[in-house]
Amino acid sequence: DVKVTQSSRYLVKRTGEKVFLECVQDMDHENMFWYRQDPGLGLRLIYFSYDVKMKEKGDIPEGYSVSREKKERFSLILESASTNQTSMYLCASSILAGTYEQYFGPGTRLTVT
Amino acid sequence: AQSVTQLDSHVSVSEGTPVLLRCNYSSSYSPSLFWYVQHPNKGLQLLLKYTSAATLVKGINGFEAEFKKSETSFHLTKPSAHMSDAAEYFCVVIMNTGFQKLVFGTGTRLLVSP
Numbered sequence: 001d002v003k004v005t006q007s008s009r010y011l012v013k014r015t016g017e018k019v020f021l022e023c024v025q026d027m028d029h030e031n032m033f034w035y036r037q038d039p040g041l042g043l044r045l046i047y048f049s050y051d052v053k054m055k056e057k058g059d060i061p062e063g064y065s066v067s068r069e070k071k072e073r074f075s076l077i078l079e080s081a082s083t084n085q086t087s088m089y090l091c092a093s094s095i096l097a098g099t100y101e102q103y104f105g106p107g108t109r110l111t112v113t
Numbered sequence: 114a115q116s117v118t119q120l121d122s123h124v125s126v127s128e129g130t131p132v133l134l135r136c137n138y139s140s141s142y143s144p145s146l147f148w149y150v151q152h153p154n155k156g157l158q159l160l161l162k163y164t165s166a167a168t169l170v171k172g173i174n175g176f177e178a179e180f181k182k183s184e185t186s187f188h189l190t191k192p193s194a195h196m197s198d199a200a201e202y203f204c205v206v207i208m209n210t211g212f213q214k215l216v217f218g219t220g221t222r223l224l225v226s227p
Contacts, residue, residue: 004156040122042203042217043157058214090156100145100207102215104156 003027004105006091012111019078021108023091029103030096032074034058034066037088037107049074050096081112115140115206117187119218127226132176132191134221136204139185146187147205147215148178157203163187174198199225 007022025032031050035043035058045058047066055066063085067075074093078085088109092102120135138144148160161172168180174197178189187204201220208214 009154040219042219043215044217045214048214092157100215101147101159101162104149104158106154106156 004091004093004103006089006105006108008108009106010109010111012113013078013081014113015082017078017081017112019081019110019112021076021078021089021091021110023074023076023093023105024072025074025091025093025103026072027093027103028071029093030071031094031102032068033092033094033102034064034074034076035090035092036060037090043090046076081110083112086110086112115144115208115216117146117204117206117216117218119202119204119221121221122219123222123224125224125226126194128196129193132189132194132198132223134189134202134204134223136187136189136218137185138187138204138206140206143182145207146178146180147207148172148176148187148189149203149205149217150200151203151220152200160189160202194223194225196225196227199223 004025033048034046049055049068065077090107091105094102116139118137146163149157150160151157161170163170163180171177176191204218205215
């Protein structure tokens with residue numbers, strides 16, 4: 001089974017802190033994604049990566065950056081956390097081509113105070 | 114641009130009664146569509162997918178969905194709800210870009226009462 005793990009289930013940070021969210025997948029997938037999930041808005045794509053050191057902006061990249069130094073690991077970085085970044089963050093991975101199914105991690109609920 | 118609209122934010126059913134979760138899509142070409150389910154405190158799990166093969170798609174846990182081009186719909190159904198079906202359900206369309214961009218609906222929360 002594909003397994004996507006995220007470093008924390010719950011995280012509380014203060015405004016202005018630098019925040020790292022880590023995601024690891026164990027199926028050698030080329031593509032990895034970061035979404036945020038907010039009530040009534042569904043999931044919105046922040047960034048994705050289709051290869052090591054490659055990244056593309058999604059729909060809401062402002063205030064975020066990403067890093068992919070190894071194929072299995074994709075990090076989301078909040079350079080200076082703000083209260084409007086309080087949300088559920090979901091990581092996903094998929095193979096490069098085919099049926100487009102994405103496999104999701106359990107999510108990190110981030111609260112910025 | 115491709116998009117999906119989930120017509121109900123909440124649906125309540127009694128255990129043993131049918132489930133209908135509605136989804137309409139907008140696409141300039143024949144789309145690929147998914148339904149994902151998210152149980153409380155869990156990640157999203159693929160329920161079923163339509164990729165231009167049979168229009169009636171069967172998924173896990175007794176769910177199925179029918180692609181109706183004339184109605185631009187992809188409604189999710191189950192003949193008999195179970196308590197364990199209580200979750201949030203997302204209708205998803207794949208955008209025709211150079212990579213796999215999923216466009217999510219806003220979700221429907223299914224409540225199942227005894």
